[in-house]
Amino acid sequence: MVAAVKVRILGVGMGPQHVTPEVAGALRTVDYVLAAEKADDDRLLALRRAIVRAHGGAELVALPDPPRDRSERLSAGGYESAVSDWHDARAAQYAGVLKERGGTAAFLVWGDPSLYDSTIRVVEKVRALLEPHVALDFDVLPGISAPQLLAARHRIVLHEVGKPVHVTTGRRLQEAVAAGMDNIVAMLNPPPERLDFTGLDDWTIWWGANLGAPGERLVTGRLRDVLPAVADARAAADAYDGWVMDVFLIRRDR
Incomplete structure (x- = not known):
């Protein structure tokens, strides 16, 4: 021993x-x-x-x-x-x-x-x-985190000027919304059909899967318009790389 x-x-x-x-x-x-x-x-x-x-x-x-x-x-x-x-x-x-x-x-x-x-x-x-x-x-x-990569790929800042960003998991998204959070990064996400986006149709989403991998996929837009594209892109990333990890920022429009 x-x-x-x-x-x-x-x-x-x-x-x-x-x-x-x-x-x-x-x-x-x-x-x-x-x-x-x-x-x-x-x-x-x-x-x-x-x-x-x-x-x-x-x-x-x-x-x-x-x-x-x-x-x-x-x-x-x-x-x-x-x-x-x-x-x-x-x-x-x-x-x-x-x-x-x-x-x-x-x-x-x-x-x-x-x-x-x-x-x-x-x-x-x-x-x-x-x-x-x-x-x-x-x-x-330390290493480069998924939210860092997401922000870089979409060429955005994760928070607005002087505002906070809330980081949580996809399964707790509605908890964050109910608590008044309106600028949310979600990780450890299930497929979109298992996420509860109720009441968030007019929010903007910046989404990415397998960031930095050959099968990387990105989607952004008003949630009600792009949710089908998110599902398709997630499936494509999984098919290309043989695995999928996705992360997104969702923000209430001011």
Whole structure:
């Protein structure tokens, strides 16, 4: 059993072209990279391999991703419980590998680790599982986030002059609207047909999927006019890349 292990949590944006010099340097210091494998043909795992090859060529250790309850009708509490159980299962897997291998390991995080990603939380769970027999230390390096990419692609500022921007998930969009938010970035979105856009027909949307990837798609306009185009573009991005991650800004017209 090893006595200590180091973990580096590295934000990598949406691929090799977004890896900062700081993160590239960090990748060259690690002994191996840990990653979840979600399918036999996991194209996001393949993209992680490309990033690793481009920056030092460390071994990539892929572990089958534990199952998670993704029922559409989960309550807020049920969703949080399902995610917590999933994180626990991931932490147990990672703890086993780190305990056996030791050394310095890395996790590659899409976008930035600080925004709608739970790698930091999972590593904290890993540390708790390893203590007191194995000391785990970790650091975090930032990456280019999805909202940053969205704003750049649409050539916009995410907020109006002196105004706030509210960041939430697609499933909580109507909660934000009910709370009086009228300039909202939504991430972790289901397909458009499962989003509740009730009462938002006259709002403007700036939407993007797979930003920075070959299948990148962008749509903007008044919501009532472009919602069908959003659905079509999301399907096209998924078909092209084999995966889809989308983000949007929605704003009430003044």
